[in-house]
Amino acid sequence: MADTMGHSATATRNTSVALGFCLLAIAPQIFEFIWSIGTIFGWGAGRGPATVLVAHATALVASVQSFILILSALPGTILGYVLSSPPGPVVKSGLSSDVLLALIYSYPIFVVAIVTLFMTIRSAQDYVGGVILMALALFALWASSDLQGMRGFSFGAGTAPRMFGGLLVALSAGIALTGLLTDGPAMAHYSWRGPMFVMAAILFFALAIRPLGLVVTAFASFMIAATGSHETRWLEAAIVGACLTIGCAILFPYVLGLPMPMYPRFLIQ
Structure with a gap:
């Protein structure tokens, strides 16, 4: 009975963490939607709420097909994204900013959320902290996707942000992996x-x-x-x-x- 109760408690905690990661995955889209509400009252420029909803919903669906195309050229795509200007033709050609946001940021976090459901988290602070740092790095990679990259031996405006973003993704993945392999503190109470x-x-x-x-x-x-x-x-x-x-x-x-x-x-x- 004790093992069953312990497993149930772990599953409940993992479900809560996974749901939190799902919310994190669409946080930029939610923020833009909240921001777009101000356009109704003339408080800012940009797309309206209905346009934002349709654009991001369409992007989340369309990015699945784009993701399959990217996987077919994955080795060259990764290196091209870090160094090229702008990201390689497989990534950039015909893709809107909303689709790139889903591909570079949202779907990787969704994958982490799904994996979380089946993992035993031994150090919640390390695991959750690592995933949040990973989300920040992925968002930085998306934000720098339109900046000029490397031309030969000449660095462009987007080379350093993408290189540091890629390095932060690797380091944060290591921190999250530590939370799965070593025992550590649980999540402390946090006041929102x-x-x-x-x-x-x-x-x-x-x-x-x-x-x-x-x-x-x-x-x-x-x-x-x-x-x-x-x-x-x-x-x-x-x-x-x-x-x-x-x-x-x-x-x-x-x-x-x-x-x-x-x-x-x-x-x-």
């Missing part, structure tokens, strides 16, 4: 409240700075970030937020000379 509200504050500032202006946006962003702590004293937070807002209102437009809108657009009009 603080990071969630800080990210919400950053996203609000990016979307609201143009329509609402610096004064309103800076103060509101600080108060959103302050919500991330249970120990926040709201009167003190409001005073500090007001002081920081005044400092930003002086620093950016007058000291640094940045042309930032100060007040809401509807008040100016």
